[in-house]
């Protein structure tokens with residue numbers, strides 16, 4: 733089955749709402765100048781919550797094909813949860829995607845696999861697609877247990893989801909040691925774990941689901957290394973942090989088809 737590649741830019745806690753509007757506009761122009769074909773690669777930006785309204789306004793005004801989403805969502809539908817943002821609120825702002833279980837949320841906010849699964853469920857409840865992040869820290873990589881560790885996270889998250897929902901999820905394999913460090917996993921490292929994720933999805937939900945789910949790689953992706961990573965058969969896109977804050981660089985990443993691997 734042909735899976736449309738997905739390039740998602742995680743802006744993390746950067747840019748106010750005016751800067752966000754300017755960045756999405758610049759990205760659009762960069763892609764426009766290159767006659768970018770959005771039917772071949774899906775382009776998504778993931779701004780902070782406070783930037784979503786401006787992102788919606790700018791993308792709607794120019795009928796951009798750039799999609800957007802949030803970096804987190806509450807497991808709760810509404811109520812006395814000070815500081816949280818519900819799936820319904822994000823859906824109302826036109827979000828298509830929600831990142832759940834990013835390693836920074838797991839590390840600094842103690843999110844468990846079960847909670848991440850519930851967040852994915854909440855995203856689906858708002859008719860958004862969760863981008864479910866998994867991946868091992870450095871000591872686990874050094875011990876050689878990275879595949880088992882990542883698959884255990886996957887099992888824990890997907891235990892909260894039915895096959896009906898799982899088929900529409902996106903999984904992002906992000907080795908923690910490669911996030912924001914400049915330390916990129918080799919294309920073979922990325923392929924090893926992304927392929928194992930696909931096999932496990934097949935064991936959990938069957939071949940139809942495993943062939944359909946897009947598995948992204950994330951960790952210091954740049955225009956200079958994206959082509960080799962995207963050449964791997966089980967890598968369907970990238971979750972890009974730092975490099976997505978530069979419109980020209982992120983546009984080059986989205987145009988990976990134009991690079992030689």
Ligand code: PEP
Pocket residue numbers: 742744906910911912913914950951952953971972973974975
């Ligand atoms: C991320 O934040 O998900 C990420 C992969 O960051 P970076 O590209 O900066 O490593």
